[in-house]
Amino acid sequence: MYVSHPSIHPIEAPPLxxxxxxxxxxxxxxxxxxxxxxxxxxxxxxxxxxxAVVSLCVMTTTSDFPSVTTFRYLVAAVSxxxxxxxxxxxxxxxxxxxxxxxxxxxxxxxxxxxxGITSTLTFAAACASAGITVLIGNDLDDCKENHCTRFxxxxxxxxxxxxxxxxxFLLNFWTLASR
Amino acid sequence: MYVSHPSIHPIEAPPLxxxxxxxxxxxxxxxxxxxxxxxxxxxxxxxxxxxAVVSLCVMTTTSDFPSVTTFRYLVAAVSxxxxxxxxxxxxxxxxxxxxxxxxxxxxxxxxxxxxGITSTLTFAAACASAGITVLIGNDLDDCKENHCTRFxxxxxxxxxxxxxxxxxFLLNFWTLASR
Numbered sequence: 001m002y003v004s005h006p007s008i009h010p011i012e013a014p015p016l017x018x019x020x021x022x023x024x025x026x027x028x029x030x031x032x033x034x035x036x037x038x039x040x041x042x043x044x045x046x047x048x049x050x051x052a053v054v055s056l057c058v059m060t061t062t063s064d065f066p067s068v069t070t071f072r073y074l075v076a077a078v079s080x081x082x083x084x085x086x087x088x089x090x091x092x093x094x095x096x097x098x099x100x101x102x103x104x105x106x107x108x109x110x111x112x113x114x115x116g117i118t119s120t121l122t123f124a125a126a127c128a129s130a131g132i133t134v135l136i137g138n139d140l141d142d143c144k145e146n147h148c149t150r151f152x153x154x155x156x157x158x159x160x161x162x163x164x165x166x167x168x169f170l171l172n173f174w175t176l177a178s179r
Numbered sequence: 180m181y182v183s184h185p186s187i188h189p190i191e192a193p194p195l196x197x198x199x200x201x202x203x204x205x206x207x208x209x210x211x212x213x214x215x216x217x218x219x220x221x222x223x224x225x226x227x228x229x230x231a232v233v234s235l236c237v238m239t240t241t242s243d244f245p246s247v248t249t250f251r252y253l254v255a256a257v258s259x260x261x262x263x264x265x266x267x268x269x270x271x272x273x274x275x276x277x278x279x280x281x282x283x284x285x286x287x288x289x290x291x292x293x294x295g296i297t298s299t300l301t302f303a304a305a306c307a308s309a310g311i312t313v314l315i316g317n318d319l320d321d322c323k324e325n326h327c328t329r330f331x332x333x334x335x336x337x338x339x340x341x342x343x344x345x346x347x348f349l350l351n352f353w354t355l356a357s358r
Binding site: 067068069070123124125127128129130131132134135138139170173174176177178 | 246247248249302303304306307308309310311313314317318349352353355356357
């Protein structure tokens with residue numbers, strides 16, 4: 001009996017689905033709400049911007065803030081925070097309009113570094129102002145001569161702006177690390 | 180002329196080596212110096228601990244620190260930082276002695292959260308103290324009655340402790356994200 005022995009055997013292809021399934025979640029960045037280019041990210045930027053601007057306005061309406069170095073620093077820090085948040089909010093709106101997400105590693109790195117710097121500066125300013133408001137209000141009990149309520153409000157708003165900025169930084173950093 | 184049309188064509192197997200090369204660095208965690216269980220990590224813990232203890236000692240030797248809430252908070256924060264850094268330094272020494280690295284995801288997560296909390300508290304305390312020392316030294320120019328130099332030294336040491344704690348947090352967070 002003659003049985004053909006073909007030189008070319010059909011090679012069983014390794015299952016591609018498994019590899020693809022494993023590779024895909026690593027290769028592509030999932031759309032976690034809060035990342036740049038998502039609605040959550042835009043909401044975070046908006047919250048950061050609003051709280052930073054409110055903090056800036058409340059602090060600048062007090063007449064004696066320039067006499068304290070820390071309050072001047074707070075004004076500078078929340079100004080920077082509001083400008084940064086506004087810029088990234090505009091970038092997010094553009095990304096949402098053209099229905100694209102920021103996938104470029106360099107862009108995410110830039111956003112991450114910028115978020116890290118601005119949120120650290122805002123937090124530092126908020127902590128320093130909190131230290132001084134506590135000193136004036138509790139330790140020296142000197143609220144009659146000072147605008148304690150306004151200082152406290154500006155400090156609280158700066159803290160809230162930092163609270164909204166931290167998730168942006170952590171999510172960007174996470175995205176950068178998990179690429 | 181008769182030409183055979185085999186129903187089963189030899190399928191070219193996709194190169195497996197490329198996938199394996201891409202998969203390996205993602206699967207295993209590389210030993211970056213500074214991660215828990217490495218010599219760099221132990222050095223970072225040691226630096227954190229030393230600066231936190233120096234800050235604590237300098238601040239507690241001033242007689243009037245309990246009158247300022249922020250300075251009491253600084254003492255609490257650097258105490259926590261020194262205890263945390265000492266604990267993780269002991270864990271690092273153990274890991275180096277048995278020549279193993281911390282690879283468990285939960286352990287890295289715990290270290291990351293702990294580092295995040297302690298370093299944030301230390302940074303907040305350092306910023307608040309810096310605000311007050313600047314207020315006393317520059318704005319009120321009242322260094323004759325206060326231990327300005329000691330307050331400034333304690334604040335600077337707390338900042339240095341935070342500087343050493345940040346890489347630990349960022350590296351742990353990076354490790355957690357890149358798993």
